[in-house]
Amino acid sequence: MNIFVGDNAQGKTNILEAITILALTKSHRIGNNPNIIMFGRNKCKINGVIKSDKIISNLEVEIIDDLKKLRINKTDIKKVSDYISHLNIIVFTPDDLEIIKGSPNIRRNLLNIQLSQLDHDYIKYYNEYNKLLKTRNEYLKILFNNSIADNNYLDIITDKLIEKAIFIYQKRKKYIDFINMNINECFHAISKERGLYIKYNTNINLENFDYESIRKKLKHFYKKNYMKELNYGMTIYGPHRDDFNFEFNDKDLKIFGSQGQQKLAILSFKLSEIPIFKEYCGTEPVLLLDDIFSELDIKKRNKLLKIINLDNLQCIITTTDLKNINKKYIENATIFNVKNGNIERK
Numbered sequence: 001m002n003i004f005v006g007d008n009a010q011g012k013t014n015i016l017e018a019i020t021i022l023a024l025t026k027s028h029r030i031g032n033n034p035n036i037i038m039f040g041r042n043k044c045k046i047n048g049v050i051k052s053d054k055i056i057s058n059l060e061v062e063i064i065d066d067l068k069k070l071r072i073n074k075t076d077i078k079k080v081s082d083y084i085s086h087l088n089i090i091v092f093t094p095d096d097l098e099i100i101k102g103s104p105n106i107r108r109n110l111l112n113i114q115l116s117q118l119d120h121d122y123i124k125y126y127n128e129y130n131k132l133l134k135t136r137n138e139y140l141k142i143l144f145n146n147s148i149a150d151n152n153y154l155d156i157i158t159d160k161l162i163e164k165a166i167f168i169y170q171k172r173k174k175y176i177d178f179i180n181m182n183i184n185e186c187f188h189a190i191s192k193e194r195g196l197y198i199k200y201n202t203n204i205n206l207e208n209f210d211y212e213s214i215r216k217k218l219k220h221f222y223k224k225n226y227m228k229e230l231n232y233g234m235t236i237y238g239p240h241r242d243d244f245n246f247e248f249n250d251k252d253l254k255i256f257g258s259q260g261q262q263k264l265a266i267l268s269f270k271l272s273e274i275p276i277f278k279e280y281c282g283t284e285p286v287l288l289l290d291d292i293f294s295e296l297d298i299k300k301r302n303k304l305l306k307i308i309n310l311d312n313l314q315c316i317i318t319t320t321d322l323k324n325i326n327k328k329y330i331e332n333a334t335i336f337n338v339k340n341g342n343i344e345r346k
Contacts, residue, residue, distance in 0.1 A: 001308065003330065004318045005346075006338030012318035014341070016091065016288045019316065022048045022059050023087040023286075024113060025070060025080055029095060037063060050087050052283055057086055081116070081123040088117045088277055088285040092270045094295060099269075100254050100262045104243035111172055111244075114273060118280045122171050129164035133235055136161055141233040158222055161238065166214045168239040169202065173209045175276070176200045176244060182272035183265075190296075190303045191264050195249035198269070203241045263295050271307065287315040298324045305329035 004012050017036065020028040027036060037044045043064040050057045060071040070077040077083045098106055116123040136157045143149045180197050187196040204217050221237045222229070229236050246253040246265045253262055270287075277285040287308065293301050302325065308315050309329055318338075322330065335346040 001315045001317065001330065001333040002336065003322070003333050004316070004336045004338050004343070005320070005322060006318075007320060010338045011341040012338050013093075013290055015338070015343075016093075016290050016316065016318060018046050019048070019087075019286070019288060020089060020091055021061055022046050023089045024084060024117075025061055025068060028091045028093060028288075048087065059083075059086060081120060081127070084123065085117050085120065085281070088281060088283070089288055090114075090270050090273050090277075090285045091288045091290070092267055092292060093290040096266045096270075097259070097262060099266050100246055100257075104241075107244055108240075108242055111175065111242075114276075115171055115175055117285075118175075118276065119171060121167075125164050125167045129161065129168060129239070132157060132161045132164060133238070133240060137234045140230055140235070144230050144233060161235070162215055162218045162222075165218060165238050166211055169206065169214050169242075170209055170211075172239065172242065173200060178276050178279075179269060179272045182275055183268050186268040186271040186307070187264060189307055190268065190300050191261075196253075196265055196268060197247050199245050199247050201243045201245065202239070203243075204237050264300070267292075267295075267304070274313065284313050287313050289315065289317045291318055291320070293317075293319045293321075293325070302326045302329060 004015055006012050017027055017029070020026075021036065043062065045060065045062045048059045050059055058071075058073050060069075060074075062069040062071075070080070070083045072083065072086060099110060112123075112126060116126070136154070139149075139154055139157060143151065143154060176198050183198065184194055184196050188194050204221050206214060206217060208214075218237065225236060246257070246262070246269075248257055248261065248265065251257075253265055257265070274285065274287070277283065292304070296304060305325070306329060322335075337344050337346055
């Protein structure tokens with residue numbers, strides 16, 4: 001456990017952001033890509049030495065204006081899919097409340113990021129799906145404006161799109177099922193309440209997630225809604241319209257939950273991901289917790305630290321102070337002071 005202590009606006013979050021970019025090639029901050037290059041400069045570089053299972057890797061992300069360069073052991077990596085997963089992370093920040101309150105796109109993005117770390121094929125299939133989706137949307141516009149255009153070509157694109165969609169649906173369902181195996185216990189361990197689970201919502205009302213059921217359902221929706229999609233000039237159905245919501249005692253937390261319950265639900269979600277990484281990658285992820293103590297009362301802070309200690313994770317925490325923290329939970333922690341962007345070990 002590593003704890004970075006300092007007042008606000010001293011650079012604590014920058015440490016976590018740098019680690020996140022090193023792992024995922026982009027920031028954890030929700031919304032449009034933030035400007036991570038220092039004002040007045042045109043580039044930045046992040047280096048990190050990663051040791052996992054006695055293998056040492058030197059990772060590097062360099063951003064020059066809008067160009068991003070990735071390197072592993074000084075070798076250029078062209079595809080993000082070949083870079084991601086060398087450093088697996090789970091991030092919790094105060095902004096994560098938007099996972100519940102924000103748009104479906106935020107929740108889909110969360111699924112895509114985590115699944116990309118776990119499965120090399122996922123990011124490949126997801127990128128191919130998006131390329132086919134763009135092609136299909138463009139061709140729907142052509143068909144709308146040109147009555148003699150070939151519908152057979154649309155069928156070919158649609159069949160290819162369905163193949164990619166099936167893979168994405170199945171991976172997301174398996175991941176959410178795994179989350180649901182753990183999230184209620186994580187929530188109970190911190191809050192002493194039970195009844196939390198994740199509900200996966202597809203816009204084609206899937207009940208079964210086997211290959212043939214998904215294929216038939218998608219074919220049916222595309223055929224039934226051909227004119228509707230033609231008029232809109234876009235593909236309305238598929239995993240690009242997926243969503244999920246947090247249910248507590250069968251009620252949507254977005255509508256019926258307090259802000260405290262929502263924060264704990266998101267934290268429980270993140271903690272539930274830890275055993276997934278152990279199962280699929282054979283290693284623990286690095287847990288990044290930004291300003292976590294300000295989000296929790298004294299009892300919940302200590303319960304969280306107890307959970308983290310039991311998991312024996314590499315954990316990096318930022319906080320403004322360590323008041324009211326049970327000393328036994330941080331006796332083996334390395335503590336750093338952060339001031340004006342400078343870091344000193346305490």
